[in-house]
Amino acid sequence: xxxxxxxxxxxxxxxxxxxxxxxxxxxxxxxxxxxxxxxxxxxxxxxxxxxxxxxxxxxxxxxxxxxxxxxxxxxxxxxxxxxxxxxxxxxxxxxxxxxxxxxxxxxxxxxxxxxxxxxxxxxxxxxxxxxxxxxxxxxxxxxxxxxxxxxxxxxxxxxxxxxxxxxxxxxxxxxxxxxxxxxxxxxxxxxxxxxxxxxxxxxxxxxxxxxxxxxxxxxxxxxxxxxxxxxxxxxxxxxxxxxxxxxxxxxxxxxxxxxxxxxxxxxxxxxxxxxxxxxxxxxxxxxxxxxxxxxxxxxxxxxxxxxxxxxxxxxxxxxxxxxxxxxxxxxxxxxxxxxxxxxxxxxxxxxxxxxxxxxxxxxxxxxxxxxxxxxxxxxxxxxxxxxxxxxxxxxxxxxxxxxxxxxxxxxxxxxxxxxxxxxxxxxxxxxxxxxxxxxxxxxxxxxxxxxxxxxxxxxxxxxxxxxxxxxxxxxxxxxxxxxxxxxxxxxxxxxxxxxxxxxxxxxxxxxxxxxxxxxxxxxxxxxxxxxxxxxxxxxxxxxxxxxxxxxxxxxxxxxxxxxxxxxxxxxxxxxxxxxxxxxxxxxxxxxxxxxxxxxxxxx
Numbered sequence: 337x338x339x340x341x342x343x344x345x346x347x348x349x350x351x352x353x354x355x356x357x358x359x360x361x362x363x364x365x366x367x368x369x370x371x372x373x374x375x376x377x378x379x380x381x382x383x384x385x386x387x388x389x390x391x392x393x394x395x396x397x398x399x400x401x402x403x404x405x406x407x408x409x410x411x412x413x414x415x416x417x418x419x420x421x422x423x424x425x426x427x428x429x430x431x432x433x434x435x436x437x438x439x440x441x442x443x444x445x446x447x448x449x450x451x452x453x454x455x456x457x458x459x460x461x462x463x464x465x466x467x468x469x470x471x472x473x474x475x476x477x478x479x480x481x482x483x484x485x486x487x488x489x490x491x492x493x494x495x496x497x498x499x500x501x502x503x504x505x506x507x508x509x510x511x512x513x514x515x516x517x518x519x520x521x522x523x524x525x526x527x528x529x530x531x532x533x534x535x536x537x538x539x540x541x542x543x544x545x546x547x548x549x550x551x552x553x554x555x556x557x558x559x560x561x562x563x564x565x566x567x568x569x570x571x572x573x574x575x576x577x578x579x580x581x582x583x584x585x586x587x588x589x590x591x592x593x594x595x596x597x598x599x600x601x602x603x604x605x606x607x608x609x610x611x612x613x614x615x616x617x618x619x620x621x622x623x624x625x626x627x628x629x630x631x632x633x634x635x636x637x638x639x640x641x642x643x644x645x646x647x648x649x650x651x652x653x654x655x656x657x658x659x660x661x662x663x664x665x666x667x668x669x670x671x672x673x674x675x676x677x678x679x680x681x682x683x684x685x686x687x688x689x690x691x692x693x694x695x696x697x698x699x700x701x702x703x704x705x706x707x708x709x710x711x712x713x714x715x716x717x718x719x720x721x722x723x724x725x726x727x728x729x730x731x732x733x734x735x736x737x738x739x740x741x742x743x744x745x746x747x748x749x750x751x752x753x754x755x756x757x758x759x760x761x762x763x764x765x766x767x768x769x770x771x772x773x774x775x776x777x778x779x780x781x782x783x784x785x786x787x788x789x790x791x792x793x794x795x796x797x798x799x800x801x802x803x804x805x806x807x808x809x810x811x812x813x814x815x816x817x818x819x820x821x822x823x824x825x826x827x828x829x830x831x832x833x834x835x836x837x838x839x840x841x842x843x844x845x846x847x848x849x850x851x852x853x854x855x856x857x858x859x860x861x862x863x864x865x866x867x868x869x870x871x872x873x874x875x876x877x878x879x880x881x882x883x884x885x886x887x888x889x890x891x892x893x894x895x896x897x898x899x900x901x902x903x904x905x906x907x908x909x910x911x912x913x914x915x916x917x918x919x920x921x922x923x924x925x926x927x928x929x930x931x932x933x934x935x936x937x938x939x
Contacts, residue, residue, distance in 0.1 A: 351425070352393050352399075352400065352425075352517075353425055353426065353427025353428065353513065353516035353517060353519075354399070354400040354401060354402050354424055354425055354426050354427065354428075355384075355387055355399060355400070355401045355402070355426070355427070355428045355429075355430065355509055355512070355513070356401075356402050356403075356404070356417075356421045356424070356426035356428065356429050356430070356449075357380045357383055357384055357401055357402070357403045357404065357430050357431075357432060358380075358404050358408055358414075358417055358429060358430065358431040358432070358442075358444060359376045359377055359379065359380040359403065359404060359407045359408065359431075359432055359433065360376070360407065360408045360409070360431055360432070360433040360437040360442040360466070361373065361376045361407040361408065361409045361433065361435065361437055362409065362435050362436050362437055362438075363409025363410045363437070363438055363441075363442075364409075369407075369409055372407075372434065372435050373407055375434050375435075375492070375493075376407050376432075376433060376434060376435070377403070377407065378495055379432045379433070379434055379454075379456065379495075380403045380404075380432050381403065382495055382496075382497055383401075383430065383432055383454070383497070383505060384401035384403060386497060386502060386505060386506070387399055387401050387505075387506075387509055388400070388401060390506055391506065391509055391510060391513065392700060392761070392763075393513075393517075394517070394676050394696075394697075394700060395676065396700075396761065396762070396763035399509070399513065402420070402421065402424045402426060404416075404417040404420060404421075405417075405420060408437075408442045409437070409438070409442070410438060410441045410442065411441045411442075413442075414441065414442050414443070414444075414445075418444070418445070418446065421446075426449065427449065427450075427512070427513065427515070427516025427517070427519070428449065428450050428451075428508075428509055428512035428513055428515075428516055429444045429446065429449045429450070429451040429452075430451070430452050430453075430454065430505070430508070430509070431443070431444060431451070431452070431453040431454070431470070432453075432454045432456075433453075433454075433455060433456065433463050433466055433467075434456035434458060434463045434492070435456075435462065435463055435466065436462045436463070436465055436466050437466045437470070439466065439469040439470040439472070439473045440470075440473045440477075442470070443470050443473055443474060443479075444479075444481075445477075445479065447479060448519075448548070448935060448936065449516075450482075450508070450511070450512035450515050450516070450892045451474075451479070451481045451482070452481055452482035452483070452484055452504075452505075452508045452512075453467055453470055453471060453474075453481055453482070453483055453484065454467075454484040454485075454501065454505065455467025455468075455470075455483075455484070455485055456486075456490065457485055457486040457487075457488065457489050457490055458489060458490050458491065458492050458494075464485055467483055467484075467485055468483075471483045471911045471912075474910075474911070474912065475911065475912040475915060478932065480891075480910035480911075480912040480913075480928075480932060481910055481911065481912075482504070482508050482888075482908065482909075482910050482911065483910075483911040484501060484504045484505060484508070485501075486498045486500060486501045487500050504908060507884065507885060507888055507908055508888065508908070510698060510885060511698065511885055511888040511889040511892055512892065513697070514694065514697035514698055514889055515548075515889070515892050515893065515935070517641070517697055518547050518548055518549055518641065518693065518697065519547075519548035519549070520548065520549070520639075521549050521550075521639055521640065521641035521642075522549060522550050522551065522552045522638050522639045522640045522641065523538070523543055523549055523550075523551050523552070523640060523641075523642050523643065523644070523686060523689060523690075524552045524553070524554070524619060524620055524638045524640035524642075524643035524644070525538045525551060525552065525553040525554075525643070525644055525646075525684055525686065526553075526554055526556060526558075526559070526616065526619065526643060526644060526645045526646060526684065527555065527556040527644075527645060527646025527647070527650065527651065527684055528646055528684070529646070529684070530646045530647060530648050530649075530683035530684050530685075531648050531649060531683070533683055533685060533873070534811075534872070535683075535685035535686060535687040535688055535811075535872055535874060536644065536646065536683055536684040536685050536686060538551055538553070538644070538684070538686040539686070539811060542690075542811060542816065542817055543686075543690075544936065545933075545934035545935075545936050545937055545938075546816065546817055546893050546894065546895060546934040546935060546936070547690065547893065547935075547936075548935065548936045549641075551686075552638040552639075552640060554619060554638075556645075556646060556650065556651045558615075558619065559612055559615050559616065559619075559651075560655065562611075562615045562618075562634075563608065563611050563612070563615065567615070567626070567629070567631055567634060568611055568614040568615050568618065568626075569614065569623065569625040569626070569629075571625075572614060572625070572671075572672075573610060573611065573614060575671050575672075576610045576613070576614065576670070576671040577606070577607065577610055578671075579670070579671035580606060580610060580671070583771075583774045584660075584774070584777075584779050584792075585774075585775075585777070585778050585779065586778065586779055586780070587778030587779060587780045587795055587844075588778075588780060589780065589781045590780060590781075590783060590842075590843055590844055591781060591783060591784050595783075595784035595785060596781075596784075597781060597784065597790060601790060602781055602790070605656045605781075605790040605791055605792060606660075606792065608655065608656045609656050609659075609660035609661060609791060609792055610660070612656070612658065612660070612661040613660065613661040613664050613665055613670075616643070616645065616658075616661055616665065616678075616680065617665060617678050618634065618637060619637060619638060619640070619643070620637055620638060620640040620643050620678055620680075621637045621639075621640065621678065622635055622636045622637030622638075622639075623635055623637070641679070641693060642679040642680075642681070642689045642690070642692065642693045643678075643679065643680050643681070643689070644680065644681035644682075644683070644684035644685060644686050644689045645658045645661070645662065645680060645681070645682070645683075645684055646683065646684040647682070647683060647684075648683060651789070652786075652787045652788070652789050652791070653788050653789055654788070654789045655789040655790075656782075656787075656789055656790045656791035656792070657782050657787045657789065657790070657791030657792075657793070658680075658682070658742070658791070659742040659782065659791055659792055659793045659794055660742070660779070660791065660792045660794075661680070661742075662680050662682055662705075662742040663742030663743060663744065663745060663794045664745070665677065665678040665679075665680045666678065666679060666680055666692075666702055666703065666705070666742070666743070666744040667702055667744045667745040667746055667773075668701070668702050668744070668746050668759075668760075668761075668762040668765055668770075669745075669762065669765070669770045669773075674762040674763070674765055674770060675762055676696075676700070676762055677696060677702045677703070677744060677762075679692045679693055679696055679703070681705060682705050682739060682742065682874075683874075685705075685874050687808075687809045687810065687811060687817075687872070687874075688705055688808070688809070688872075688874045688875070688876055690809050690817075691703075691807050691808060691809045691875075691876035692705060692876050694807070694809075694876075694886065694889060695805075695807065695876055695878035695882075695886075698878070698882055698885045698886070698889065699759075699761070699878055699879065699880060699882060700761035700762075701746065701758075701759040701760055701761055701878070701879050702744035702745075702746035702747070702759050703744065703759075703876050703877065703878055704737065704739075704743045704744060704747040704759075704798075704848060704876065704877040704878075705739055705742075705743055705744075705874065705876060706737035706738060706739045706743060706846075706848060706874065706875055706876075706877060707737070707738055707739060707873055707874060707875075708735060708736075708737060708806075708808075708867065708870050708872075708873065708874065708875045709736045709737065709738045709841065710735070710736040710841075711733055711734075711735055711736075711863060711864050711866075711867035711868075712733050712734050712735075712736060712837060713732060713733040713863075713864065714730075714732060714733055716733075717733075717734075717833060717837065720836050720837060720840070721832060721833045721836035721837060722832075722836070723830065723832050723833050723836075725829070725830075725833060727827060727851075729800075729801075729824075729825045729827060729851050730827060730851045731851065731854045731862070731863060732854075732862050732863050732864070733851075733862075733863040733864060734827055734829075734849050734850065734851050734863065735806075735849070735850045735851070735852070735863065735866065735867060736837065736841075736847065736848075736849065736850075737806075737847070737848040737849075737850050737875065737877060738841060738842075738845050738846065738847050738848070739794075739845055739846055742793070742794045742846070743794065743846045743848075744759070745773045745774065745777050745794075745796070746759040746760075746765075746773060747759065747796070747798055747846060747848065747877075748772070748773045748776040748777060748796045748797075748798060748799065749798045749799030749800075749801075749802050749826065750769055750772035750773045750775075750776050750799065751765055751769040751772075751773070752769065756801050756802060756803065757798075757799040757800070757801055757802040757826065758802060758879050758880075759802075759878075759879035760879075776796050776797075777794060777795065777796045777846075778795045778796070779792045779793070779794065779795070780792065780793050780795055780843075780844040781793075781844075782844065783842060783844060786842075793844035793845060794844075794845070794846050795843070795844055795845065795846060796846045796847075797834065797838075797846070797847050797848075798826050798846070798847065798848035798849070799826065799828065800825070800826050800827045800828025800829075800849065801825065801826065801828065802825060802826040802879060803823075803825055803879070803880055803881045804823070804824060804825060804826055804850065804877050804878065804879055804880070804881075805821060805822070805823050805824075805877070805878045805880065805881060805882050805883050805886065806821075806822045806823075806824065806850060806852070806875050806876070806877050806878075807819060807820060807821050807822070807875065807876050807877075807878065807883075807886055808820045808870060808871055808872055808874065808875050808876065809895070810871035810872055815896075815930075816895070816934070817895045818871075818895065818896050818897070818898050819886065819890050819895055819896070819897045819898070820869070820870065820871055820897070820898065820899040820900070821883045821886050821887070821897060821899065821900035821901070821902065822852045822853075822860070822866055822883075822899075822900070822901060823852070823853050823881045823883045823900075823901055823902065824850055824851050824852035824853050825850070825851055825853075826848055826849060826850055827849040827850065827851050828849075829849055834847075834849075848877065850877065851863065852866045852901065853901050854901075855901050858899075859899045860901045869899055883900055883901070883902040883906075884902050884906040884907060884908065886900075887900065887902060887907055887908070887909065888908045888909065891909040891910055891913065891925070891928075891929075892910075892935065893934070893935050894928075894929045894932050894933060894934050894935055895929065896922075896925045896926045896929040896930075897922070897925060898922065898926070904921065907921065909925065909928075910928075912928065912932075913925060913928045915928075916928045916931070
């Protein structure tokens with residue numbers, strides 16, 4: 337394996353947004369403020385240590401925190417802090433205090449920075465009173481903030497952070513950093529609409545208003561032109577081809593004798609597939625090697641943190657499909673070794689691309705892009721396979737997630753965390769786990785009827801027992817983007833059942849069997865209803881039960897969540913959401929998002 341080759345923009349570490357910590361204090365000099373200075377700064381330093389010890393940037397380095405130069409006792413110091421944070425590239429703002437402070441004089445007034453306030457729960461000094469007062473100010477001024485208040489009263493001298501407070505602090509910061517990391521980046525649309533799929537009708541207003549990103553677009557002819565002219569690193573191409581020949585095992589050719597392609601053509605398809613991967617990565621993130629080839633403009637790329645490739649049909653009727661390209665770029669490793677995924681949506685489904693982006697920024701792990709293909713009831717499984725299914729994680733059926741092409745090789749489930757199958761950040765993946773992912777994957781000549789231009793398709797079977805979260809971002813006329821979330825687990829089926837069900841569709845595509853956690857109410861009263869309520873043909877699957885993080889992130893962006901099975905005790909939204917209703921939280925979420933509008937300005 338070679339060395340890690342992260343996306344070009346990730347190498348610019350100075351551009352990473354930082355977490356700004358604002359220690360606010362009672363501004364009354366003459367004894368009160370002086371007695372609180374040390375204690376207030378200690379609280380800020382404890383939070384900074386919590387963040388740097390637990391949170392990471394996409395390259396695996398610890399997040400950076402900046403504490404205001406002085407405690408903030410009034411508007412002059414609040415303004416000085418705001419100026420300091422501008423210079424320090426602060427993307428997330430947290431106010432902490434153990435005491436009463438002057439609410440509207442000390443609050444953060446930046447409209448675009450995710451913000452929270454932790455008011456210390458102690459009786460000697462009323463930090464909780466300040467928390468309530470300043471949150472009222474945030475609500476009154478239309479600047480939603482998250483309120484963090486510990487369940488248990490602490491002594492005034494206590495410096496530890498209670499577990500429930502830690503959980504809220506980390507959830508807020510993790511989601512706030514996701515917001516900040518998206519801002520100013522691009523979604524690169526390679527091609528246009530694929531086969532009439534609505535998600536690939538890319539909507540620039542959604543990306544600009546809700547995510548703070550721009551949409552860049554290039555025609556697929558740019559890839560064809562670069563392939564023809566050799567506008568890619570020739571040395572890396574040789575390295576990549578040697579790696580592919582060693583690690584990408586060919587599997588059965590499922591084409592009929594009439595549609596089987598000759599070996600010479602298949603070999604050329606391998607070369608073209610590798611070139612497509614190199615070129616698409618360069619289009620997204622740039623490549624300094626192109627500068628040395630006197631291709632200075634192309635060396636910059638499009639600053640794309642996510643992209644989509646149309647493929648079908650204007651490309652795939654004439655050229656190899658994008659399966660290898662999409663599978664390898666979305667994975668956490670390639671011929672250069674382990675590295676962050678390059679998020680690339682199949683069929684240019686930009687809405688699924690946004691979902692993949694959310695999942696990656698929240699977990700730093702690869703994401704599975706898939707069709708939500710079929711609901712299988714227990715009765716249908718037995719009828720199709722001749723075998724009954726009994727599984728502790730399966731309620732009344734399972735969902736078949738199968739991509740009409742590729743999915744990240746991390747999705748094999750050959751990585752482990754706490755003994756369970758997992759998809760992990762690239763810096764946690766071992767060489768043995770990387771090799772097992774490759775060993776568990778076979779590559780098959782694409783079905784010629786579907787892909788006249790050829791190409792190679794991925795095939796694997798996700799290991800069962802992985803806690804997972806399935807999501808979909810949908811775009812609704814008159815409403816805007818809205819999010820669906822389903823937590824559950826991947827399922828191992830007995831071979832006889834798996835083979836009978838899997839062979840009923842295209843056998844050259846990767847399969848994940850997923851069972852959602854059922855609650856007995858609403859869309860989660862049955863697995864059938866989960867399928868029946870899903871808003872599109874595609875979904876994203878993220879490793880872990882992280883639905884609560886998706887909900888927090890969505891509230892920051894002002895995207896309502898209209899279907900989820902996350903327990904109420906895990907939901908964390910800005911305190912202002914309570915003003916829109918406390919009994920019907922889903923309805924309150926819709927009303928709050930509509931009231932405040934997209935984070936970066938109303939449409």
